[in-house]
Amino acid sequence: MSAPRMTPGMKVRLGARLLLLQARWDPARLQGPGFAFALDPWLQVCWGGDPSELLAARRRHLEHFNTHPIAAWLTAGIVCRQEAAASSLLGAAREAEIRKIGPLKMRLGAALAALYDSFFWGALRPASALAGILAAQAAYLLGSPHALSWAVAAALSVYNVPAVMARIFGLWRGWADGERAAAELTKLSVQTWIRGLRWATMGGAFVAFGIGAWPLSGGDRLIAVLTFAAGLILTRRGVSPLAQLGLAGVGGMAVSAAGLRL
Amino acid sequence: MTTTILIACAALAVLELDVVLIAQTMASRPLVVGAAFGAFMGKPEAGALFGVVFELLSLGDLPIGGNLTWSATIAAGTATVLAGAGTSFAPCFFGGIAAGIVHSRLEATERVHRALTGDALAHRAEAGGRALGRALGASIAAHAAMTFVVACAIVALVVPIDRLWWARAPAVIQAGSFLAVSSAPWIGLSGVTLWCLRRV
Secondary structure (H helix, E strand, O other): OOOOOOOHHHHHHHHHHHOOOOOOOEOOOEOHHHHHHHHHHHHHHHHOOOHHHHHHHHHHHHOOEOOOOOHHHHHHHHHHHHHHHHHOOOHHHHHHHHHHHHHHHHHHHHHHHHHHHHHHHHHHHHHHHHHHHHHHHHHHHOOOOOHHHHHHHHHHHHHHHHHHHHHHHHHHHHHHHOHHHHHHHHHOOHHHHHHHHHHHHHHHHHHHHHHHHOOOOHHHHHHHHHHHHHHHHHHHOOOOHHHHHHHHHHHHHHHHHOOOOO | OHHHHHHHHHHHHHHHHHOOOOOOOOOOOHHHHHHHHHHHHOOHHHHHHHHHHHHHHHOOOOOOOOOOOOOHHHHHHHHHHHHHOOOOHHHHHHHHHHHHHHHHHHHHHHHHHHHHOHHHHHHHHHOOOOHHHHHHHHHHHHHHHHHHHHHHHHHHHHHHHHHHOHHHOOHHHHHHHHHHHHHHHHHHHHHHHHHHHHHO
16 A cells, blocks of 8 residues: 655645644643644545544544644654555554654654744744844934835844745655654754854844934933843843833832932 | 724734734734834834834743743734824833733633633544634634734723823823833843843
8 A cells, every 4th residue: 555645735735724733722732733633634635544543643633732833844744744654554564653653743843842942932033023123223214214114024024034934844844754854954053043143133132222222312311221231130130021111110200209300 | 083993903803813823924023013003003103112112022022832921912002003092102001011911811711711621622623524623713713802802991991091090190100101111122122132142
């Protein structure tokens, strides 16, 4: 029995359904229901001829599962390949192949989440925000009437160009190469990229501060510098930004009560 | 104006789905929401400012492991809608933060409810059919409705507070609000700077 082949149409369908991965996220099953929903058309292709196997396949994918939403595309490609391989076998060989799927999915989910969280959430997301803010400031300084459009375009493209590519290539390579596709990620210099993006974000934050604070009048500029410095100290001590806003409010009230003007 | 506010709150409810439930394209980022809603409500500068400030204040909150502190998207959207309704700047800002916090608390409750009904759903979904698709659709609709109600409720609460009380509020409260609002971009930038410095 030959393993079913995934058509481009099926990949598009799988990808469209993976966009709903977290549509029913809950603390118990996490992304399990969304992942099962995404895989369902493929499970019907693999196991449609055997209702009991289809039921079992649905059951194993409805269970607890979690990873980064973009890493889910690579995981889905690899899992679909495993499901197809299992469906092409018979007897004990099939059972052995099926038993590998659950642990493989969980292992991949956890390992890829660590990598993708660090890169996409922990480096690219702040970098794209700073890119948007700096683009707005630059466009404003250059007198562009569309400063906000530049900000939105910069923020969305810095994040989404790598994100969309990672989704599409993840699904494609996961299906084509199976587990090898995940192993090959270790050859990429992701940690170097993460460090580079974080340095760039930090530099961008200083530049944004300079551009934002420089045109202010003397008193306002002093408040900006003092607040920035206090923010560094308080954040280092674990005080959340919202709590810092509260402290600034209390400080403003104290200054006003003392009869001073801000 | 009421119709414009309702349309804006409905659009915010749809756009907010991008934060967790659908796609995560970052189209729901406060920066984008502030700019888009500012243009729609005729207050582009206010929208941009709220977008940038709430973006910076929330960058350290990573959406990992179901982390829910406050929704900066809802904060930026609601604050901009309030600005479009003619509300003073400080009430817009704090109304936005209140909306963001309330939304997150309700979202946590929503997730617990989903977990409680997860086993029954899994049982139905195993049999095939459209049970899972319908459950995902219901979850999306319920979440969007919740967002719409939160945004509308905060607008309905803050607009009269601003019109009836804010101008006559004690000078001490106005001064405290002014310093908190004007400090917000710098607090956000310092947070981003230190967050990156600790991790390079």
